[in-house]
Amino acid sequence: MTDQMISADVIGEHNKSNEAALGSDYAALGENLSRRGIDIEAITKKVSEFFVAVPSWGVGTGGTRFARFPGQGEPRGIFDKLEDCSVINELTRATPTVSLHIPWDKTDPKDLKAKGNSLGLGFDAMNSNTFSDAPGQAHSYKYGSLSHTDAATRAQAVEHNIECIEIGNAIGSKALTVWIGDGSNFPGQANFTRQFERYLSSMADIYKALPDDWRLFSEHKMYEPAFYSTVVQDWGSNLLIAQTLGDKAFCLVDLGHHAPNTNIEMIVARLIQFKKLGGFHFNDSKYGDDDLDAGSIDPYRLFLVFNELVDAENRGVKGFHPAHMIDQSHNVTDPIESLISSANEIRRAYAQALIVDRKALDGYQQDNDALMATDTLKRAYRTDVEPILAEARRRAGGAIDPIAAYRKSGYRKKVAGERPAVVGGSGGIV
Numbered sequence: 001m002t003d004q005m006i007s008a009d010v011i012g013e014h015n016k017s018n019e020a021a022l023g024s025d026y027a028a029l030g031e032n033l034s035r036r037g038i039d040i041e042a043i044t045k046k047v048s049e050f051f052v053a054v055p056s057w058g059v060g061t062g063g064t065r066f067a068r069f070p071g072q073g074e075p076r077g078i079f080d081k082l083e084d085c086s087v088i089n090e091l092t093r094a095t096p097t098v099s100l101h102i103p104w105d106k107t108d109p110k111d112l113k114a115k116g117n118s119l120g121l122g123f124d125a126m127n128s129n130t131f132s133d134a135p136g137q138a139h140s141y142k143y144g145s146l147s148h149t150d151a152a153t154r155a156q157a158v159e160h161n162i163e164c165i166e167i168g169n170a171i172g173s174k175a176l177t178v179w180i181g182d183g184s185n186f187p188g189q190a191n192f193t194r195q196f197e198r199y200l201s202s203m204a205d206i207y208k209a210l211p212d213d214w215r216l217f218s219e220h221k222m223y224e225p226a227f228y229s230t231v232v233q234d235w236g237s238n239l240l241i242a243q244t245l246g247d248k249a250f251c252l253v254d255l256g257h258h259a260p261n262t263n264i265e266m267i268v269a270r271l272i273q274f275k276k277l278g279g280f281h282f283n284d285s286k287y288g289d290d291d292l293d294a295g296s297i298d299p300y301r302l303f304l305v306f307n308e309l310v311d312a313e314n315r316g317v318k319g320f321h322p323a324h325m326i327d328q329s330h331n332v333t334d335p336i337e338s339l340i341s342s343a344n345e346i347r348r349a350y351a352q353a354l355i356v357d358r359k360a361l362d363g364y365q366q367d368n369d370a371l372m373a374t375d376t377l378k379r380a381y382r383t384d385v386e387p388i389l390a391e392a393r394r395r396a397g398g399a400i401d402p403i404a405a406y407r408k409s410g411y412r413k414k415v416a417g418e419r420p421a422v423v424g425g426s427g428g429i430v
């Protein structure tokens with residue numbers, strides 16, 4: 001029996017008053033899909049088996065480098081964060097795992113595991129942090145970490161990553177995500193080649209410490225905090241890293257870490273083709289690394305990314321099991337509501353991609369019928385699959401409308417009374 005943060009009665013009552021409408025919407029959509037030769041039950045089953053990990057840092061209010069405006073009842077530490085993550089999973093039944101960030105979430109692994117078990121939560125990829133200095137550390141990362149010119153600083157950063165693997169191993173995680181802020185702010189500040197050689201050598205040391213059944217994800221990011229050059233700036237450098245390190249090394253694609261208008265779905269296709277797609281950090285952006293909610297700016301792009309994933313799934317690409325994780329910063333919304341919404345948007349893109357008529361698409365591509373090929377994608381994208389998402393949640397014990405049920409539950413008000421308000425507006429997480 002797991003601890004429920006949102007009582008089953010609240011969810012039950014909410015569902016009861018929405019069940020009839022959902023039943024008729026689901027039947028109507030089922031009929032529509034059936035005319036297109038699609039079995040709605042098969043899609044609902046696939047959607048209900050699709051999960052995405054919530055980031056522990058995502059349940060706190062984020063901020064920018066200018067300011068942070070704290071919200072009500074913010075989590076005080078990792079155990080509060082896990083409770084908030086549990087709320088998201090109880091209502092959506094789409095987020096049964098949490099991705100931790102060390103040292104932010106550092107505590108006795110036995111306690112982490114026990115808390116996770118009590119809430120029915122598991123742990124996805126571990127995230128190391130060598131982009132800021134932890135209190136009391138011997139060497140500063142001001143001028144870099146894994147690629148630093150100083151060997152002792154590099155060794156300290158390697159050691160931190162190995163510690164993340166050890167903590168992760170104790171709590172059932174199977175992957176380490178490495179993102180570094182290393183780079184340079186001025187032309188001439190760093191030697192591109194030597195800096196990348198030092199990075200590769202440090203990563204090789206981390207790779208050696210990886211258990212056999214683990215994967216190592218490197219995450220590229222075009223700019224920030226380094227504004228002139230970044231060591232792992234794009235998928236090209238990222239692919240070189242994964243290929244150099246070995247079979248357990250993969251590329252992680254954070255949707256926000258690209259220049260505006262970059263064809264991310266094509267990057268995804270290339271990485272799948274060469275067996276190096278490790279997983280995702282889902283979010284959305286308008287201008288840069290905005291860390292906005294998944295699907296909030298360009299839901300069609302999210303769909304096109306999933307179109308590639310479903311294509312690979314259908315082709316039975318060997319060893320294809322990308323990690324799905326959210327990486328967002330919530331500045332003006334209740335983080336729990338944003339994460340509920342994002343988990344739904346990610347499942348929506350998956351469901352829409354599942355109903356693409358792939359046989360027809362293949363034919364149109366073969367015949368060079370560009371208009372009908374693109375219309376085939378649009379037809380799937382235009383389909384309102386909400387009844388499938390809601391039904392998948394309902395059947396798994398979640399809420400038909402999870403944000404409405406969350407608001408009804410009064411959870412935020414309850415924790416605001418228990419957790420003292422955070423004072424001051426420090427710089428936020430990035």
Ligand SMILES: [Mn+2]
Nearest residue numbers: 219254281327
């Ligand atoms: Mn990320």
